[in-house]
Amino acid sequence: MIIAVTGTPCTGKTVVSKKIAETLGYRYIDIGEFAEKYNLIIEEDAERETKIVDEKKLKKLLKHEDDVVIDGHYSEIVNSDIVFVLRCPPKILKERLSKKFSPEKVKENLLAEILDSCLISAAENNDNTTVFEIENISTEKTVEKILTLIRNKKIEESIAFKPTCKYLNDENLNLL
Ligand SMILES: Nc1ncnc2c1ncn2[C@@H]1O[C@H](COP(=O)(O)OP(=O)(O)O)[C@@H](O)[C@H]1O
Ligand SMILES: [Mg+2]
Numbered sequence: 001m002i003i004a005v006t007g008t009p010c011t012g013k014t015v016v017s018k019k020i021a022e023t024l025g026y027r028y029i030d031i032g033e034f035a036e037k038y039n040l041i042i043e044e045d046a047e048r049e050t051k052i053v054d055e056k057k058l059k060k061l062l063k064h065e066d067d068v069v070i071d072g073h074y075s076e077i078v079n080s081d082i083v084f085v086l087r088c089p090p091k092i093l094k095e096r097l098s099k100k101f102s103p104e105k106v107k108e109n110l111l112a113e114i115l116d117s118c119l120i121s122a123a124e125n126n127d128n129t130t131v132f133e134i135e136n137i138s139t140e141k142t143v144e145k146i147l148t149l150i151r152n153k154k155i156e157e158s159i160a161f162k163p164t165c166k167y168l169n170d171e172n173l174n175l176l
Contacts, residue, residue, distance in 0.1 A: 001026075002068055003150065004075035006122055007086035008113040010096040012136040016086060017071035019143045024150075029065070031058075031072030049105055076122040076131075082153065083126050084146055085119045086136045090172040107176055114167045114176075119159065128160035 003026070005017045014030070021028035035041055035053045038061055043052035055077055062070065062078045076083050088096070090110055097106040112118070122131045132149055136142040149157065 001082070001150070002062075002065060002070065002078065002080040004070045004078055004080040004083045005086065006073060006076045006083065006118050007136075008088070008093065008109050008118055009073070010093055010100065010109070011086035011088045011113070012139060012142065013071050013086055015139055016084075016136060016142050016146070017069045019139070020146055020150075021069040023143070023147060024067075024069070027065075027068045029062075029068050029070045031070060031074050034058075034061075035074075049102075073118070076118065077125045080126070081130065082150065083122050083131045084149075085122050085131060085133045085159075086142070087119070087133055087167075088113065088136055090114055090167055090175050092137065094175050110172075110176055114172050116164050116167075119164060123159060129155045129158045131159045132157060133159050133162060 003020065005013050005020070007013050018028055020026070031053075032051070035051070035058065038057070040054045040057050041051050042054045045052065053074055055074070058074065059078060070078055070080065076085070090113055093113055094106065094110055097109055101109065119133055134142055134145055
């Protein structure tokens with residue numbers, strides 16, 4: 001099974017993905033490291049501190065993988081069996097982001113989270129019934145929820161049955 005874990009930076013993708021891979025005995029792949037290793041970076045936007053990856057090549061290289069957990073932004077474009085989009089309430093996310101990024105980058109990422117950016121990308125690139133949105137506040141609970149969904153995929157818990165824009169409100173917009 002190919003499991004993709006995506007989400008805005010600092011939603012906890014790496015911590016959660018490593019735990020899932022360890023529990024299932026799957027290989028863990030960090031998309032960023034993978035892209036560097038196989039020369040898949042086609043552009044670097046220094047101002048936005050962002051690297052643009054060759055999506056076509058990435059897909060091709062990961063096509064033959066199995067029993068892996070793929071961690072990272074872009075993992076939603078890979079042909080996976082199940083996609084988890086980690087979410088974090090903007091107020092909590094802002095604290096995590098501020099420890100790592102410049103104020104501009106914090107703002108950009110917070111806005112992306114408020115506007116469901118990763119969720120929309122996951123929906124656009126996958127069948128909605130295979131995409132699950134998980135609010136990651138406690139790592140332990142998130143890992144437990146993901147493992148349960150992997151073992152017993154409940155379609156009605158997928159994003160096909162969920163409204164979007166849950167973080168789009170004045171309180172969160174005032175964090176920007
Ligand atoms: N559930 C959580 N509760 C509190 N802090 C968390 C949680 N998940 C991740 N973190 C912290 O947030 C930061 C970003 O986590 P990380 O897994 O690297 O996120 P990502 O890979 O999505 O950028 C790290 O300092 C991590 O320890
Ligand atoms: Mg990470």
